[in-house]
Amino acid sequence: MILLIYAHPHHSRSIAQRALLEAVIDLPRLTFHPLYDRYPDFAIDVAAEQALMRRAQLVIWQHPLYWYAPPALLKLWYEDVLTRGWAFGEGGDALAGKDCLWVTSTGALPEAYQAGGAHQHDFAAFEPVVKQTARFCKMNWQEPIVVHGAHRIDAAMLAQHAAQYRARLQAWSQAHG
Amino acid sequence: MAEGSLLRDALVYLGAAVVCVPLAQRFGLGSVLGYLIAGCVIGPWGLGLVQEAASTLHFGEFGVVLMLFLIGLELDLKRLMQMRGSVFGGGSLQMAACGALLAAGLLAAGLAWHSALAAGLAMAMSSTAVAVQSMNERNLLGAPVGKSAFAILLFQDIAAIPLIALVPLLGVQAAGADPGWLQAIKALAAIAGVIVIGRFLTRPAMRLIAQTDVREIFTAFALLLVIGIAQLMTLAGLSMALGAFLAGVLLASSEYRHALEADIAPFKGLLLGLFFIAVGMSIDFGVVLREPALLALLLAGLLTLKGIGLWLIAPRLGVAPRERWLFAALLAQGGEFAFVVFGVARGAQLLPQRWEALLTAAVALSMAATPLLIILAYRYAARHGTLAREDDVIENEHAEVLIAGFGRYGQIVARLLLAHDVRITVLDHDPDQIELIRKFGYKVFYGDATRIDLLEAAGAAQAKLLVVAIDQVEDSLALVDLARQEFPKLKIIARARNVRHWMELTERGVTAIERETFESSLRSGRAALEALGMPPYEAREFADDFRRRNIATLRAMLPHFRDESKSLALAKSGRAELEENLRRDREARSHRGGAQGWQ
Numbered sequence: 175m176i177l178l179i180y181a182h183p184h185h186s187r188s189i190a191q192r193a194l195l196e197a198v199i200d201l202p203r204l205t206f207h208p209l210y211d212r213y214p215d216f217a218i219d220v221a222a223e224q225a226l227m228r229r230a231q232l233v234i235w236q237h238p239l240y241w242y243a244p245p246a247l248l249k250l251w252y253e254d255v256l257t258r259g260w261a262f263g264e265g266g267d268a269l270a271g272k273d274c275l276w277v278t279s280t281g282a283l284p285e286a287y288q289a290g291g292a293h294q295h296d297f298a299a300f301e302p303v304v305k306q307t308a309r310f311c312k313m314n315w316q317e318p319i320v321v322h323g324a325h326r327i328d329a330a331m332l333a334q335h336a337a338q339y340r341a342r343l344q345a346w347s348q349a350h351g
Numbered sequence: 352m353a354e355g356s357l358l359r360d361a362l363v364y365l366g367a368a369v370v371c372v373p374l375a376q377r378f379g380l381g382s383v384l385g386y387l388i389a390g391c392v393i394g395p396w397g398l399g400l401v402q403e404a405a406s407t408l409h410f411g412e413f414g415v416v417l418m419l420f421l422i423g424l425e426l427d428l429k430r431l432m433q434m435r436g437s438v439f440g441g442g443s444l445q446m447a448a449c450g451a452l453l454a455a456g457l458l459a460a461g462l463a464w465h466s467a468l469a470a471g472l473a474m475a476m477s478s479t480a481v482a483v484q485s486m487n488e489r490n491l492l493g494a495p496v497g498k499s500a501f502a503i504l505l506f507q508d509i510a511a512i513p514l515i516a517l518v519p520l521l522g523v524q525a526a527g528a529d530p531g532w533l534q535a536i537k538a539l540a541a542i543a544g545v546i547v548i549g550r551f552l553t554r555p556a557m558r559l560i561a562q563t564d565v566r567e568i569f570t571a572f573a574l575l576l577v578i579g580i581a582q583l584m585t586l587a588g589l590s591m592a593l594g595a596f597l598a599g600v601l602l603a604s605s606e607y608r609h610a611l612e613a614d615i616a617p618f619k620g621l622l623l624g625l626f627f628i629a630v631g632m633s634i635d636f637g638v639v640l641r642e643p644a645l646l647a648l649l650l651a652g653l654l655t656l657k658g659i660g661l662w663l664i665a666p667r668l669g670v671a672p673r674e675r676w677l678f679a680a681l682l683a684q685g686g687e688f689a690f691v692v693f694g695v696a697r698g699a700q701l702l703p704q705r706w707e708a709l710l711t712a713a714v715a716l717s718m719a720a721t722p723l724l725i726i727l728a729y730r731y732a733a734r735h736g737t738l739a740r741e742d743d744v745i746e747n748e749h750a751e752v753l754i755a756g757f758g759r760y761g762q763i764v765a766r767l768l769l770a771h772d773v774r775i776t777v778l779d780h781d782p783d784q785i786e787l788i789r790k791f792g793y794k795v796f797y798g799d800a801t802r803i804d805l806l807e808a809a810g811a812a813q814a815k816l817l818v819v820a821i822d823q824v825e826d827s828l829a830l831v832d833l834a835r836q837e838f839p840k841l842k843i844i845a846r847a848r849n850v851r852h853w854m855e856l857t858e859r860g861v862t863a864i865e866r867e868t869f870e871s872s873l874r875s876g877r878a879a880l881e882a883l884g885m886p887p888y889e890a891r892e893f894a895d896d897f898r899r900r901n902i903a904t905l906r907a908m909l910p911h912f913r914d915e916s917k918s919l920a921l922a923k924s925g926r927a928e929l930e931e932n933l934r935r936d937r938e939a940r941s942h943r944g945g946a947q948g949w950q
Contacts, residue, residue, distance in 0.1 A: 183888055190950050214877075214887035238950035279950045324950040 176204040176343060177230035181237040181248035183210050190279045190324035190332060191238055197336035198343050205230070209247050216250055223255045228268060232346055233313065235304065236277040238324065242293075242300045252307060261311040270312035273346070276304050277339065279324040287322070297322075316342075363400045367393045368624050383484050384722040386624050390631020401632065408629035412591070412687065413581070414622025415480045417615055419508075419592040420577050422483070422492075422501070423599020424608050431600055434502055441499060441668040442506020445682075449475035449660035456652050465521045466701050470710055472514055473692035474653055475660075476507040477682040479592065480626055481718045485681060485725055496674040500681050503668075508593045511688040516588070518695045534588060541587030545580055545594050549601030557607045561780075561797055573614040609778070609796040613804035626687075633690075634715040638708045649713040654720065658683040676731055680724035685714030750776040752816040753809055755800035755830055757781075760846050760867060761820030776809050801829040803837055811838045819845040824852050831859050853905060854912045873898060 178198070182191050185208070199206055207226065213219075227233065237244050244252075255261070260268050286292035287300075297320060308315050319342065321327065321335045367389035375385025393400040401407065426434075454471025458464060482504060483492070491497035516534070553576060560572050577595050584594030602608060639646055661679040670678045693711055696702040702710075752768055754761050757779040768775050778800040798805045800821065811817065817834050821827045827845065834841050844863040847853040856864050873894045880890040 184886075186886055186889065188950060210888040211886055214891040281950055 175230050176201070176232045176234065176347070177226060178204055178206050178234045178236060179248070179251070180206065180208045181210060181235070181245045181251070182208075183245055183247070185210070188238070190321050190327060190335075191236070193332045193336050194236065194277060194279070194319075194321065194339055197340045201340070201343055201347070203347060204343070209251060210245075213247060216247055218251055218254045220254050220257070223251065224260060224268065227255070227272075230272060231350060232273040232275060232343075233269075233308075234275045234277055239278045239280045239300070243303065256307070256311055267312065272313045273316055274308035274313040275316040275342070276301075276308075276318040278318065279321040281323070281325050283323040360401055363393050364389075364625060364628055367628065372624070379726070381485060381488055381722040381725075382624075383481055383488075383627055384719065386627030387631040387719045390628035391634060391636075392631075393628070394632030394634070396634070396636035404629055404632040407625065408633060408687075408690070411622055411624075411626030411629045413578075414619055414624070414626045415687065416581050416591045416595045417577060417619035418480065418483060418623055420595035420599040421612060421615055421619055423596040423601075424603050424612055426600055427603035428600055434498070434505075437499060437502035437668060438506050438509075441664075442503050442510065444664050444667060445503045445661065446472065446475050446507065446510055448664050449657045452656040452660045453653065456656050460649070460652070462706065466696070466706070469518050469521050469692065469696050469701055470706075473518075473689040473696070474685045474710070474714065475657065476511060476514075476686045476688045477504060478684050478686035478718050478721070479504045479508065480623055480687065481684055481721050482681050484623065484627075485722060489725075491681075496670055496678050496681075499665075499668045499670050500678060503682060505596070507686070507688065508590050508596070511691075512588070512590055512593075515688070515692060515695055518692055518699060518701065521696075521699070521701055537587040538589055541583050541589055541594070542597070544583055545597050546601065548576070548580065549598045553602060554605055554607070557605075557797075561607070561610075564780075566799065569610065570614040573611050574618065577615065606795055607797050609805055609808040610798040612808040613798060613802055616804055616808070630687075630715050630718055633711070634719070635708050635712050638712045642709065646709055646712055646716075649709060650716050650720070653685060653713055653717050654683050654724070658724075673732060677725070677728040680721070680728040683724060684717040684721045686718075689714045750774040750810060751814055752776070752818060753778065753800075753806075753811060753814050754818045754820060755779075756820035756822060756827075756846075757795060758820065758822055760822070761818065764818050764820060764844075776814070778805065778809055799826075801826050801833060803833055806833065806837070811841060814838075814841060817841045817843050819843060821846075822848065824848050824855075827852070828855055828859070831856060831861060835859060850905065851912070854909060857906075857909060869898075869901075 178195075180191075180195065182188055185192065185195075195206075198204065205226070235244065235248065237248055243249065256269075257266075259265050280287075280297070282292055284297075287295065287297040289295070293300075301318065305315050305318075319335070319339055321332070368386060371389035371392065372382050372385035375388060376382060391397050394404060395402050450468075450472040452471075453474050454464075454467045457467035457470055462470065482500060486492045486497045486500065492501065557569070557572065560569050576598065580594045580598045581591035584591050602611060605611075658679040661682050662675050665675040665678045666672070668678075690711060693702060693707045693714075697704060697707045752773055752775045754765050754768075754775055754777045757765065757777045758781075761777070761779075765775055765777055777795040778798050779795060780797065780799050796809065798809075800806065811834065817830075817838075819827050819830055819834075821830065827848075831843060831845060834843060842863075843861050845856050845861050845865075847856055847864050847866045849866070853864055853866055876897075877887070877890040877894045880893065881887050885893070
């Protein structure tokens with residue numbers, strides 16, 4: 175089962191994330207789990223989340239990047255759900271061996287992510303926080319999907335990203351029977 | 352007593368108390384000494400306004416009975432059983448030690464041995480009224496020294512009965528009492544009666560009375576209960592105070608405990624005051640003037656010998672070394688039982704009248720000296736730096752949170768707190784509600800939370816929080832007023848029935864207010880928006896925004912809400928403003944989500 179954990183506080187106003195989501199949401203064996211719809215008051219049901227995670231073989235964290243990090247509710251979800259003794263630490267093997275795919279978008283153009291650009295660092299410099307979270311929980315880190323310039327990306331470019339995303343998931347599904 | 356003279360006496364007693372007690376307090380002498388001085392002033396040897404010292408004393412003794420009942424309410428059977436060692440062991444040790452010392456002293460003063468023995472034992476007993484009241488004033492009852500002292504007083508109450516019965520046997524003629532076995536049967540029957548009344552009859556009766564919701568009948572019943580038990584004990588030749596104490600212990604675990612405390616406490620205070628006044632009145636200044644030197648010797652002898660006796664046995668009773676003198680000062684005085692024993696002894700021709708008058712005066716003066724002795728003991732301790740601060744010894748057994756009102760609202764609050772192991776005390780005046788809730792093991796007390804005495808009994812002075820969940824607006828506001836005035840440290844969390852109530856509460860400085868339907872209405876509003884297709888998180892943001900604006904509007908209305916016309920106009924403009932704001936908000940959002948794009 176593919177578990178798509180989606181964190182977007184204002185999905186209805188979204189362009190890039192909506193296009194990415196619509197490209198994959200109809201895939202078989204995919205469970206769509208929109209965190210902001212499920213927990214508008216941020217009262218995360220940890221047991222339910224962990225049960226869901228147990229059933230997943232591929233976990234997708236899909237969200238726009240805000241201030242170089244996931245939106246607040248997904249950050250809270252990391253804190254509440256990925257607990258010691260469950261996701262890491264002694265006896266914390268619940269997620270071991272699962273695949274993890276990060277799908278994110280940024281507002282800035284790719285050029286902003288370099289020395290001298292608006293964000294001063296290559297985008298690779300912002301990846302380790304999420305990547306290491308997955309690895310600390312013994313998940314297999316997949317090559318992330320990143321869409322830059324989401325505010326003004328043209329439709330053709332966006333469609334191309336969306337198609338690649340869908341192809342990645344289909345390939346994964348075939349590889350995992 | 353004619354009606355006119357009853358009222359006139361009341362005028363004299365109350366007037367004297369109102370003048371003397373605050374004065375005594377002002378000079379740091381304590382209320383007991385104030386009452387005693389008031390008694391001296393109005394008594395036969397002072398202004399002579401009242402003559403009947405003996406009957407007043409008898410009536411005032413009922414204050415002691417009520418006091419013991421209240422003390423009983425504070426102890427339950429379990430704690431009483433824990434005390435039995437110090438009651439019987441410590442008590443008998445004290446009676447033996449002090450009785451022997453005093454009897455020896457009286458023998459030396461020229462009394463015959465059997466007279467000296469009877470009077471010595473009588474004077475070995477201390478005054479429960481004086482000692483307990485003094486400890487109360489200094490918050491000592493919960494401290495170890497207070498517990499030891501109280502155990503001894505309790506034993507004396509028990510020991511007084513055989514003593515009074517045995518004194519005539521020492522004399523030349525025995526009084527016409529019942530034979531011993533009949534006495535014993537009567538006593539056992541009376542105690543059984545008290546147990547049946549306290550354990551099985553009182554609670555259902557109080558429940559029925561509480562349901563009628565006539566408050567003064569509940570008070571009447573409380574008094575009836577104590578007076579009835581006192582009479583029952585008198586019939587059996589037992590101590591009234593002891594019976595009342597027993598009844599109090601039996602009711603200590605009942606849900607009506609706080610209501611009983613609140614109802615009885617004012618009567619106890621006044622009657623105890625009357626008792627002290629009567630003691631002051633009965634000091635025979637004729638004797639004082641006739642034989643001042645001998646009386647002074649007797650008084651000094653009583654206080655010294657008994658004080659030394661108490662000081663010597665204190666370590667055996669678990670009194671800390673630094674509190675030995677305080678312990679001695681608390682109990683060194685003679686007590687009300689001494690008056691009775693002297694009377695009986697004179698009747699049995701055991702004590703000459705001259706000695707009876709002298710000893711009675713010495714005991715009364717020793718009671719008057721007690722507050723001064725306690726002050727001296729404190730001064731001594733303070734100078735030697737040996738007494739801990741009073742606050743440290745107060746035993747805090749009260750709950751952290753008081754919840755007034757245990758309806759649908761208060762219950763949720765209470766359950767949430769209980770689930771978090773917070774100690775709570777619940778006050779409610781609906782007996783059915785209480786009975787039901789008690790079945791589930793909650794600690795709930797019956798009573799009207801808007802009464803200061805009940806709040807005090809429930810521990811408002813020690814609690815951190817008061818949750819006002821009452822559904823009557825007037826009661827809620829009265830309670831908030833009372834709490835803010837009497838317990839300013841108590842933080843208040845209040846339920847508001849409506850906007851007007853919210854305004855009234857805010858005006859009183861309460862900040863933690865929830866309108867009882869507002870949050871749930873917002874929830875329903877959110878659910879409606881979601882049902883119409885709005886994403887849940889946006890519905891939440893929308894509702895949050897709505898709440899903020901709503902509260903801002905209420906605050907803006909606050910200064911004018913008493914002015915009906917203005918507040919109406921403001922409500923209208925507030926609504927217009929809200930609409931305006933929401934419209935602006937919607938525009939802002941469509942702008943944000945528009946051409947610019949969104950990730």
